[in-house]
Amino acid sequence: MISIEEYxxxxxxxxxxxxxxxxxxxxxxxxxxxxxxIPDYAWDHDIYIMGQYQVFSGIRQIVMFKGSFDKVYSHxxxxxxxxxxxxxxxxxxxHHLESIGGxxxxxxxxxxxxxxxxxxxxxxxxxxxxxEEPKSGKTEP
Numbered sequence: 001m002i003s004i005e006e007y008x009x010x011x012x013x014x015x016x017x018x019x020x021x022x023x024x025x026x027x028x029x030x031x032x033x034x035x036x037x038i039p040d041y042a043w044d045h046d047i048y049i050m051g052q053y054q055v056f057s058g059i060r061q062i063v064m065f066k067g068s069f070d071k072v073y074s075h076x077x078x079x080x081x082x083x084x085x086x087x088x089x090x091x092x093x094x095h096h097l098e099s100i101g102g103x104x105x106x107x108x109x110x111x112x113x114x115x116x117x118x119x120x121x122x123x124x125x126x127x128x129x130x131x132e133e134p135k136s137g138k139t140e141p
Contacts, residue, residue, distance in 0.1 A: 001074045002081050007066045008032050010082050014089050022093050025100050028054070028061025030089070036067030041117065043124045048072055051088040053095035060099070062092040 002010070011032055037049040048068035054061050064085070073084060094109050104110070 001070055002076070002078055004032070004034060004066060006078055007064075007069070007081070007085075010078065010085055011064055011089065014082070014086050017086075018090075018093065022097065026060050026062065026096055028059040030062045030064065032064050032066055034066050036071050037065050038068075039117075041121060047120070051092040053092045053099070055099065060096060062089070062096065064088065064092075 011030065015030060037052070038045055039047060039049060048071050049065055050068050050072075051062060051064045054063060069081070069085070069088075073081065076084065091109070098104075098108050098110070
């Protein structure tokens with residue numbers, strides 16, 4: 001498992017790969033959280049939210065969840081983590097760019113994410129309702 005310091009350093013390096021224009025209007029920046037987050041529709045803790053683009057009170061920010069990353073990828077080394085996190089960070093930046101650009105069509109990431117959620121729910125349609133447990137929290141040592 002990579003340390004929080006390694007995780008933050010990797011995220012910072014990955015941000016350096018992106019054009020300056022990507023950060024326009026990202027007033028809350030990119031934040032690293034040690035929390036793990038499970039979507040409210042998840043079954044049996046089988047999926048975690050790795051990153052999230054958030055807009056609230058005029059603030060736009062990206063949150064990267066190290067706790068979620070650790071739950072799924074505790075076995076990876078720093079180079080593997082870098083490759084995985086690159087995808088997560090760019091996914092969240094795409095949400096940001098589409099948001100500030102007003103993209104709301106069938107090719108948008110919001111629509112793509114909704115399709116993936118629907119496919120996930122369809123695969124679990126024959127299961128009982130998800131257990132009511134905490135959906136996020138701090139990772140424990």
